[in-house]
Amino acid sequence: MILPEYGLSDHIGSTGGNLGDHVRRKNLADVLSLVHQGGPHTRAELTRLSGLNRSTIARLVAELVDLELVQESEPRDTGVVGRPSPIVHANDDIVALCVNPDVDAITLGLVGLGGKIHSRVLYPTTRVPTVNEMISIVSEVVRDTFAEMMDDFRIVAIGIAVPGIVRVDQGVVEFAPHLGWENEPVAQLMKEGLGYPAFAANDANLGTIAECLYGTASGMTDVIYLNGCRSGIGGGVIVNDRPLSGVHGFGAELGHTSVTPDGVRCYCGHRGCLETEVSLSRLLNVLGETSMDPDDLGHAIETSSDKHVWSEVNRQLDILAVAISNFISVFNPEIVVLAGFLGGLLDANPTRFHERVESNSFRHLSADVRIVRSQLRAPHLLVGAAELAFASILSDPISVERFR
Numbered sequence: 120m121i122l123p124e125y126g127l128s129d130h131i132g133s134t135g136g137n138l139g140d141h142v143r144r145k146n147l148a149d150v151l152s153l154v155h156q157g158g159p160h161t162r163a164e165l166t167r168l169s170g171l172n173r174s175t176i177a178r179l180v181a182e183l184v185d186l187e188l189v190q191e192s193e194p195r196d197t198g199v200v201g202r203p204s205p206i207v208h209a210n211d212d213i214v215a216l217c218v219n220p221d222v223d224a225i226t227l228g229l230v231g232l233g234g235k236i237h238s239r240v241l242y243p244t245t246r247v248p249t250v251n252e253m254i255s256i257v258s259e260v261v262r263d264t265f266a267e268m269m270d271d272f273r274i275v276a277i278g279i280a281v282p283g284i285v286r287v288d289q290g291v292v293e294f295a296p297h298l299g300w301e302n303e304p305v306a307q308l309m310k311e312g313l314g315y316p317a318f319a320a321n322d323a324n325l326g327t328i329a330e331c332l333y334g335t336a337s338g339m340t341d342v343i344y345l346n347g348c349r350s351g352i353g354g355g356v357i358v359n360d361r362p363l364s365g366v367h368g369f370g371a372e373l374g375h376t377s378v379t380p381d382g383v384r385c386y387c388g389h390r391g392c393l394e395t396e397v398s399l400s401r402l403l404n405v406l407g408e409t410s411m412d413p414d415d416l417g418h419a420i421e422t423s424s425d426k427h428v429w430s431e432v433n434r435q436l437d438i439l440a441v442a443i444s445n446f447i448s449v450f451n452p453e454i455v456v457l458a459g460f461l462g463g464l465l466d467a468n469p470t471r472f473h474e475r476v477e478s479n480s481f482r483h484l485s486a487d488v489r490i491v492r493s494q495l496r497a498p499h500l501l502v503g504a505a506e507l508a509f510a511s512i513l514s515d516p517i518s519v520e521r522f523r
């Protein structure tokens with residue numbers, strides 16, 4: 120997948136230098152990306168995948184080891200005659216501090232280079248957090264919960280996944296309606312509060328990237344992604360291997376497509392948006408719960424014998440099916456990934472849902488589309504936030520010196 124170029128001012132250092140230096144830095148980036156996104160590789164595999172020669176790969180790997188971005192380990196004895204090729208891993212001690220604020224909790228995580236989640240903390244809040252309250256909570260968790268881990272890990276940057284419209288190049292939340300945040304310079308405030316470079320982007324866009332790099336949509340070029348959380352439904356669309364961003368970078372707001380014009384009024388000002396009709400809050404109401412991990416929702420529904428619960432579940436599934444049928448007609452995707460509570464909703468009654476999609480769709484477009492639950496489940500937003508935090512190091516590994 121071609122990742123978005125965010126134009127982040129804190130990310131890339133000087134691009135000066137001669138042509139040889141430019142080529143070397145690009146080759147370092149290519150090799151680091153191969154082991155970050157593709158997992159451990161032998162030097163021989165890196166040689167084949169990069170198209171570079173053996174001695175160049177050996178030199179690039181040595182430089183990445185010096186930068187502490189990769190590590191080498193001895194290969195297993197395969198019985199093949201000749202000197203076996205060392206295995207190159209991303210150094211997952213290099214971590215991104217990842218933050219996902221929502222209306223009733225803040226989720227934090229430490230995600231290593233290579234995408235491994237070392238720790239995930241769900242910090243419930245008694246009310247919708249302000250930006251300053253979020254930063255205080257992040258400071259507290261780093262100081263207390265993550266303190267012992269800091270002997271082993273090194274935070275290089277912070278990635279913030281925000282349920283709202285974000286100007287990524289400036290790290291400014293333009294509008295997050297459910298959080299009540301408007302024109303908040305979240306990245307700058309987080310950097311001042313925590314002391315690390317910080318970056319912010321729309322949560323669903325980051326979730327889409329995580330699913331395309333590490334999840335069910337890996338290797339696919341045309342993808343629709345929908346994430347459902349307490350702050351509504353966020354969307355992401357990949358068209359021909361590129362994220363759909365729109366003229367201001369705010370595209371793919373699939374949660375604000377109209378499904379019932381006379382429905383409930385939405386935070387965006389309109390009525391009957393997808394996220395008001397397909398809603399975690401409305402599901403929790405019929406289940407008699409106030410909050411629930413989205414990954415637990417499917418089980419809660421499946422074990423319920425309350426006809427009101429099933430009536431609401433089927434109503435939401437039918438509306439979701441209409442919306443997805445429309446998205447399939449517009450984007451002609453290979454796969455539709457449902458994350459957050461939408462995954463639980465799908466698992467509650469997949470037969471009904473797939474039948475509704477089929478009956479609502481233009482058959483030639485929907486016949487081969489897979490509609491699946493997010494493989495990475497709830498932590499996928501943190502993985503996406505880590506990709507944002509690591510963006511500079513991945514595009515110019517030498518820039519990691521600026522993060523020490």
Ligand SMILES: [Zn+2]
Binds near residue numbers: 374376386387392
């Ligand atoms: Zn709306």
